[in-house]
Amino acid sequence: MDSGLALDIATDLTTEIGPRLYGSDDERQAVEWATKRFQEYGFDKIWTESFPVDRGWERGDETAAVTYPSPQKLVITALGGSVATPPEGIEAEIALFKTIGALKSQPAGSLKGKIAVVTQPMGIGQYGKISGPIRGNGPSEAAKRGAVAFLMRSAGTSKNRFAHTGATRYQKDVTRIPAAALSVPDALQLDRLSERFDRMRIKLVLTPKQLGTVTSQNLIAEITGSEKPEEIVLLGAHIDSWDLGTGAIDDGAGVGVVMAASKLIRELPTPPKRTIRVVLFGAEEIGIYGGNFYVENNRTDLDRHIIAAEADAGQGPIHTFNVGVGDPLEPTLSVIRDALKPLGVKPGRAKSRGGPDIAPMANVGVPVAGLDMFTEDYFDLHHTANDTIDQIVPERINQSAAVYVTFAYLASELGGYYRAK
Numbered sequence: 063m064d065s066g067l068a069l070d071i072a073t074d075l076t077t078e079i080g081p082r083l084y085g086s087d088d089e090r091q092a093v094e095w096a097t098k099r100f101q102e103y104g105f106d107k108i109w110t111e112s113f114p115v116d117r118g119w120e121r122g123d124e125t126a127a128v129t130y131p132s133p134q135k136l137v138i139t140a141l142g143g144s145v146a147t148p149p150e151g152i153e154a155e156i157a158l159f160k161t162i163g164a165l166k167s168q169p170a171g172s173l174k175g176k177i178a179v180v181t182q183p184m185g186i187g188q189y190g191k192i193s194g195p196i197r198g199n200g201p202s203e204a205a206k207r208g209a210v211a212f213l214m215r216s217a218g219t220s221k222n223r224f225a226h227t228g229a230t231r232y233q234k235d236v237t238r239i240p241a242a243a244l245s246v247p248d249a250l251q252l253d254r255l256s257e258r259f260d261r262m263r264i265k266l267v268l269t270p271k272q273l274g275t276v277t278s279q280n281l282i283a284e285i286t287g288s289e290k291p292e293e294i295v296l297l298g299a300h301i302d303s304w305d306l307g308t309g310a311i312d313d314g315a316g317v318g319v320v321m322a323a324s325k326l327i328r329e330l331p332t333p334p335k336r337t338i339r340v341v342l343f344g345a346e347e348i349g350i351y352g353g354n355f356y357v358e359n360n361r362t363d364l365d366r367h368i369i370a371a372e373a374d375a376g377q378g379p380i381h382t383f384n385v386g387v388g389d390p391l392e393p394t395l396s397v398i399r400d401a402l403k404p405l406g407v408k409p410g411r412a413k414s415r416g417g418p419d420i421a422p423m424a425n426v427g428v429p430v431a432g433l434d435m436f437t438e439d440y441f442d443l444h445h446t447a448n449d450t451i452d453q454i455v456p457e458r459i460n461q462s463a464a465v466y467v468t469f470a471y472l473a474s475e476l477g478g479y480y481r482a483k
């Protein structure tokens with residue numbers, strides 16, 4: 063818990079490279095940066111696997127304002143993958159809905175020519191309720207009813223005046239309309255305006271570029287096991303980030319945690335019995351491209367993965383150890399549970415899917431561990447301009463790295479594993 067290595071790594075990554083949008087030169091430079099680090103740490107094998115991402119994208123200008131009845135600027139940000147407005151923008155009457163359900167109950171054609179606005183708030187623990195149904199599907203649901211653009215209240219919990227990006231997902235054969243998120247205070251302002259005025263108009267300008275198919279990559283680095291080198295303990299995080307901040311909380315912290323944990327194991331006087339494999343996944347933010355490609359590209363080797371864990375929920379601290387396997391893994395798991403207790407980690411009963419990039423592995427039978435992090439402030443920060451290294455508290459990330467090194471080391475040493483079919 064005294065090691066500051068995870069924070070040092072996250073600081074270097076977010077300072078020397080900065081934001082790391084999927085498929086960009088920044089993401090590639092981050093992979094080169096991490097490759098050099100793993101070489102310096104003396105890892106035995108380091109390689110990348112590249113894959114296409116069919117939704118290359120680059121942010122442009124993004125402005126919005128109420129033009130009628132009380133002109134005022136709005137703080138917005140384009141959703142990842144959004145199409146552009148015409149260069150001069152779209153100016154139209156709005157149709158405001160307090161929930162996505164209210165929008166979806168409207169008949170076809172009823173939003174013709176309007177900008178659809180959904181101001182549904184996100185409560186604590188409700189990210190999944192907003193990110194898929196509203197951020198992912200909202201633009202297409204609005205377009206099906208004739209809307210020309212889509213605005214949503216940010217999928218975040220902060221009342222600071224910055225907006226929260228994240229991937230949207232246009233449905234097939236539905237007109238693609240420009241889509242952006244309003245900061246929470248701006249969404250609340252629209253709610254108040256809608257209570258006072260029957261009609262409102264907004265002007266929206268978004269100029270992102272669609273780049274077609276781009277290339278991303280997963281970086282894989284291994285410490286070869288001394289007794290059972292064919293058996294793999296996998297630690298994951300994602301190297302890409304959104305572009306508004308520097309991707310410190312999401313997921314520079316996770317990169318720092320798994321790189322630090324594996325480096326501390328590398329420094330031990332005797333090597334681990336099993337192979338420790340670190341995977342820094344690419345293109346997570348636009349739809350888990352790296353995690354899905356990993357399963358496809360390593361399918362014949364997946365039965366050698368004895369357990370996987372992923373750090374992608376911020377800086378920690380880690381409060382609960384859950385597992386997602388077909389078997390209780392005793393006595394190995396009870397040893398790990400006992401070792402994590404002094405670090406403040408409780409044994410959990412929830413069945414874990416591990417994390418976004420290792421869920422595809424879990425889905426095909428790879429045992430996963432969920433080292434669940436405290437996330438109450440995570441959704442104030444990630445995907446926003448405030449996702450910077452200054453938000454990281456040393457004691458919190460240090461604990462996360464200590465938990466990962468304890469988990470990974472014991473997982474590499476102990477017997478009694480359930481094996482994936």
Ligand SMILES: [Zn+2]
Pocket residue numbers: 300312313346374375
């Ligand atoms: Zn993430």
